[in-house]
Amino acid sequence: MPSFLQSCRSEFGTDDLYKILGLKKTATENEVKKGYHKVSLKVHPDRVSEEEKEASTLKFQILGKVYCILSNKEKRAVYDETGEVDDEDDTVPQDRDWTAYWRMLFRKLTTQDIVDFEKNYKGSKEELEDLKTAYVEFKGDMDEILSNVLCSTIDDEDRFAGIIKDWIKTKAVPDFKKFSKETKKSKENRKRKFEQEAAEAEEMKAELGLGEDTSLQAIIQSRQQSRQQHMASFFDDLEAKYAKPKKTKAAAATGKKKGKK
Template identity: 55%
Template sequence: MGLLELCREAFGASDLYQVLGVRSEATPEEIRRGYHKVSLRVHPDRAAPAKKEEATRHFQILGKVYAVLSDQEQRALYDEQGVVDEESTVLTQDRNWEEYWRLLFKKITVKDIEDFEKKYKDSAEELADIKASYVDFKGDMDKIMESVLCVDYSDEPRIRQIIQHAIDSGELPSYKAFVKETKQKMNTRKRRAQQEAKEAEKSREELGLGEGEDDLKALIQSRNENRKKEMDDFLAQMEAKYVNKSRKGGKKGMK
């Protein structure tokens, strides 16, 4: 069975870009990010014992999809003709897809996240992300607070002040969803955030978690599927924003 048929069987889509959740015009970095994001959700280590074999197969298929789209010649062939060269060395070489994945993506620990948070908060990068989220979500604070990295409900006054200052200066447009947000919506968001924080802390205490990568994985697995997806997305963003930069030599990597 060819790669496109395997994708259709495993992911319900034979379009390689769709499998990774990216546009056909995606940059190499966007493709890499898409691969990381999807692979986190199907990684065999996160599958129940009964589903591990299936997860391994899906993980291998994703590796092949990324291998094709990250190869300039193979991607050009796919873009032009909609086919995959099944005989290319990209797909025929004997490759351990788990090792391949580990070479691409650094393990992220709880300490890594804490270190990143210290550098990220109040930085120019965070400021740009807040402004971009405000525009993307037309001032909806629920979505802004969910999309900006490393924030919780205690950061909201600071986030609102940043946005309001940019509105007052004419840098950002004034959206009704932001300037006219009701107290009820604000309080609902605060209660939801507080409850989620309590649940996360309870999970840590029950599992006796520390700061290792395996502990982070266990915390993710202890949450329901929606929260697990959010954590996976967060880790993907962390990798894209922080680890990739260290590989380009622009910043020091995580210790």
């Protein structure tokens, strides 16, 4: 049976627990929790097809163990100093229900949570940082920008374009051709696409009988089951940024065997 760190390498391509969660070694306790939440959203067994469920479950379990180690001050200190983890450590019980543990840590989001978040996010410093990151990462592709900046819709396109043009003038960002030379036809196609997605979302909501107080999780699962992964990814990113942890203490269990980094 492979050691825990071997399993990390096999499933995530690295045995660096911080890299698995997309973090630096200096990450705070809250950043560790957010990192775990964000990555686990991508491999949560309830968010993939039946064909992917087995592989997803294994990754999900490994992530849970990674979090248990990095969220425990003593175990994290040992890992930081030695690069080792105890395969049978009491912070990573083998028989734990990781789905129940995940839900214990993170509450569900409601439609009102989204409304409140959007109100504070739009026009904020955080939105500007996300916009700049998306612009550079996708080399000015407005389709990708609108799909990756939280809460954005086709109605934000002109606002974003104005901000980006100002950045280009001051040389805060490069002048990518995909942005500055975009054709009128491309813009029209984007508008049609967003209008279609908005209509589909409303239809799905009506079909499922979802009201204003419906949990966000139900919407995410429904969209993923219908394989509309792009919109689901939007909700995943929003939940990862916005979800607030419940105040709770994790249970402990047993162990000794060590694996080396």
